[in-house]
Amino acid sequence: MTTKPIFSRQGRAPRPGQRSELTVIDRDGANRQVILTADEVIEAPNWMPDASTLIFNAGGDIWRIVADGSEGPSRIETGALRDFNNDHVLSPDGRTIYLSSNDGHLHAVPVVGGEPRRVSNSHSTPHHYYLHGISPDGGTLSYVAVEGPAGRKRVNIFTIPAAGGPDTRLTDLSAPHDGPEYSADGEWIYFNSERASPGHAQCFRMRADGTGIEQLTFDERVNWFPHPSPDGKWVVYLSYPPGTPGHPADKDVILRLMLPNGEDQHDIVALFGGQGTINVNSWAPDSQRFAYVAYPAVR
Template structure:
């Protein structure tokens, strides 16, 4: 056989193989689709897929509204009890420790008072598998239910809570903690140990009608699957991922705008309502709210900024706290036009001590900062033209987080002088210092709404060092009336340092921007 004829037969065989391969691929796709086998493109929001567990009479459903980031699940099923479960499951898979959180609302009055919804962790997709189930029933019963071995009876720990709208389920090794609340209230906690749960598990949301002949429907919002930092992480050296979020204050509804495996911190809302400015690894970035575009903000030589960056009330200037290499890397105050692309102007002098920016006066003439002076941290104001500093507090304990009211009459701050970190208010000249919060939390960074109706702040748990505002904790976003009063929870977050360090209200006082955290 000559060479050309040989190549002809090789080419013909290759074409035959290619055609047969296409036929085979098409045939397999038809077979797999008929069997219900799906690929990764069927993901529903955070989840991989959904399925009816057990022998249900009515097929369930699950859908995701991408615009408002909510899920709707319809489920049938006789029960989730004894040695067998029937329900509709929206699931994904995970390993290790995690935190699951959602807000749930049954749609309609319902038929059976024992209809239930919540989170469930399962070893597999069978109906008799070991599981841990954090659930709320239609009649208000709230319980942490669990099965320890295949086919064994379900047990439960009943919570004192009733009809909660917020359900959180956390895994710490073999310990499982359910935290529930009516939105705006503190969590009520119960826990159990289940050694029958695998390291790799299915996790997800579910609905069970407790009546095989009907379908019950529930809506889930603010759904978060959080992978926490390891217990041995080193602060300011080890970081996990970040979600840039906005929260509607009146409803508590949240949306994730941007997620990254890097650490991003402290978003400002620009007064024109068009952008968020945040810090990442010493540099500042803009997030365009209209199209999600991210771009660097040029701060010249100042590329070692911490997260204390603040815009003036009119949005023309931006103050920054840059660690000056020429001054033993101390935090030093500067300002520049908010558009960037200009040399920053230094405000606090070399050798003065660390200075951490927190606020501007409404007339753009003064900055407020926490200064390390005279061996302690106090609140100071500084004239940006003359550099003249005025000491406003004088405590051996830490004062921090100072911010002017929009009218310039008051300064709000946080202080540990009463034993816990709490919110305080004083006149602009430092006089008449009064305590505003009196509770078990450690409250930081008061931010006054532009309409001067509210103060937003972050509350750290009671078991932390009162002088610290650490990374990666269970924290609360809260608001209280401008003139004082009982705080109200508007957000349950995993975060802390960098979440809401700087003024972050939208110009219309309807939204707050912040950062939450998870390993991504």
């Protein structure tokens, strides 16, 4: 296990006495392994397609670490941009990281490091991009846009070509949406939304063209970020206590598992976390394990 790397102090600060624990766990909750401990906030791990490396963000930068924690972490060079948030995905061929920046845009950076290439478009009205998914063929990105001026903001799901191109709207409601990710076969986009009950996020899926919306969770808990597994057999998601607004940090949360159609929902692990724990798809390529970040603290 690697301990206490030095990250930039940008972004969310930990509570006094709090630490970040980058953790890998089996799908059934067994063999939990902390591979990195830091005194600063790290967030949103995901895996390289060859399973050798985990990618995560900290302090506005993007980092890599060997998947068993034996080497790293090391920062991936991103040129002049050093203000990335915790929404990023990897291309299926493992060559490109697509990132959301606090400048409101999406950018592509080689996994080996380099100058960012902007993917997203300029808009005449506010349209802030937050990336969450990439199609299995690597051709399309799914994201949420925060649209409109202060006091009238809407959060809806869009897609955009990974090479750049026009934005395609998939939802158009005042109820917020988040976390859109493609299924392994590219047929579905999984997401969470308050469309069924204001202030109470649940997990949904829809066809990749925005049709055929299905609600998957119906319980009293607040459910976020459904992540389909690479083999198409499972979905892991983040479950907050009832009444939680949004997806805040520093909550007692549960990581839960369900079938792609929403059946067989059950707990995997309870932890202190929330924002940053599992914002992006963190399944290992073999679909037997996934990564997350816990934030234990003196309380």
